[in-house]
Amino acid sequence: xxxxxxxxxxxxxxxxxxxxxxxxxxxxxxxxxxxxxxxxxxxxxxxxxxxxxxxxxxxxxxxxxxxxxxxxxxxxxxxxxxxxxxxxxxxxxxxxxxxxxxxxxxxxxxxxxxxxxxxxxxxxxxxxxxxxxxxxxxxxxxxxxxxxxxxxxxxxxxxxxxxxxxxxxxxxxxxxxxxxxxxxxxxxxxxxxxxxxxxxxxxxxxxxxxxxxxxxxxxxxxxxxxxxxxxxxxxxxxxxxxxxxxxxxxxxxxx
Numbered sequence: 646x647x648x649x650x651x652x653x654x655x656x657x658x659x660x661x662x663x664x665x666x667x668x669x670x671x672x673x674x675x676x677x678x679x680x681x682x683x684x685x686x687x688x689x690x691x692x693x694x695x696x697x698x699x700x701x702x703x704x705x706x707x708x709x710x711x712x713x714x715x716x717x718x719x720x721x722x723x724x725x726x727x728x729x730x731x732x733x734x735x736x737x738x739x740x741x742x743x744x745x746x747x748x749x750x751x752x753x754x755x756x757x758x759x760x761x762x763x764x765x766x767x768x769x770x771x772x773x774x775x776x777x778x779x780x781x782x783x784x785x786x787x788x789x790x791x792x793x794x795x796x797x798x799x800x801x802x803x804x805x806x807x808x809x810x811x812x813x814x815x816x817x818x819x820x821x822x823x824x825x826x827x828x829x830x831x832x833x834x835x836x837x838x839x840x841x842x843x844x845x846x847x848x849x850x851x852x853x854x855x856x857x858x859x860x861x862x863x864x865x866x867x868x869x870x871x872x873x874x875x876x877x878x879x880x881x882x883x884x885x886x887x888x889x890x891x892x893x894x895x896x897x898x899x900x
Contacts, residue, residue: 672896678823678845681893683852689893693885696744700753703743704881707758711736712877727777734773735761737884738829744888745830761829768828772835776821783813811858818857819846826891845894856890 697704714733721729738761746753761769787806820843827838846853860883864876 672892675895675897677841678848678894679897680848681852683849683855685890685893686852686855689886689889692889693882696747696885696889697882699747703753703755706755707736707740708878708881710758711881731770731773734825735759735766735769737880738765738769738825740881740884741826741829741888741891744885748892765829765832768832768835769825772824772828772838775835775839776817779813779817779820783810783817786813814861815854815857818860819843819853822846822853822856822887823891823895826888849894 711733714729714736736758739758742760743753743757746757787809820839823842823845824835824838827833827841828835831838833841864879
């Protein structure tokens with residue numbers, strides 16, 4: 646994991662902390678993560694809010710940019726929509742990088758949200774295509790169970806389709822929760838990052854289930870009740886929370 650020659654080929658941050666703050670012990674990276682109490686989710690939310698408050702106007706600027714890029718999705722050709730979603734995916738990776746800069750250097754700029762456009766772009770593209778392919782497959786497989794010719798009401802095929810989507814969504818979240826962070830900050834190959842993310846979530850399976858289902862439910866209700874802007878704000882907060890949870894699970898010291 647801590648491979649010096651691999652790290653030298655990248656321009657972003659190193660794989661482990663090399664400059665701990667005065668009076669603090671250096672945090673050591675745990676390749677497959679560690680198990681943490683489920684109550685830590687409260688700390689993650691609290692710490693994420695503190696990060697948001699430190700650079701409020703920059704985060705608001707990001708939310709506005711993310712909203713403007715997401716607005717034309719339903720008005721453009723499917724092919725261009727896929728490209729635009731990838732642009733948003735790169736911006737989310739920039740949020741993770743900005744959080745890391747804020748922790749290490751105490752500051753970041755609006756331009757740091759675009760860090761993924763300058764480095765790790767190829768790895769993130771592969772990661773995006775893998776995620777897109779899995780989600781499409783997740784929607785297509787349950788459709789096979791719905792072609793049963795039954796009339797109205799809840800059929801066995803609908804129950805199976807719902808179970809497949811539910812389990813598939815949890816597995817997807819486990820494989821992808823930490824993956825962009827591991828690729829963006831550590832420069833890991835996508836498949837290795839996916840394995841490490843899944844392993845870390847498996848060690849925290851109850852947390853993984855709560856986060857994956859909770860995020861989907863909260864964002865779904867928020868979208869139906871308040872519309873897309875508040876969903877974008879929640880998305881930004883979830884990106885920050887992803888970084889905070891990564892620091893807690895993949896490092897043995899809070900640094």
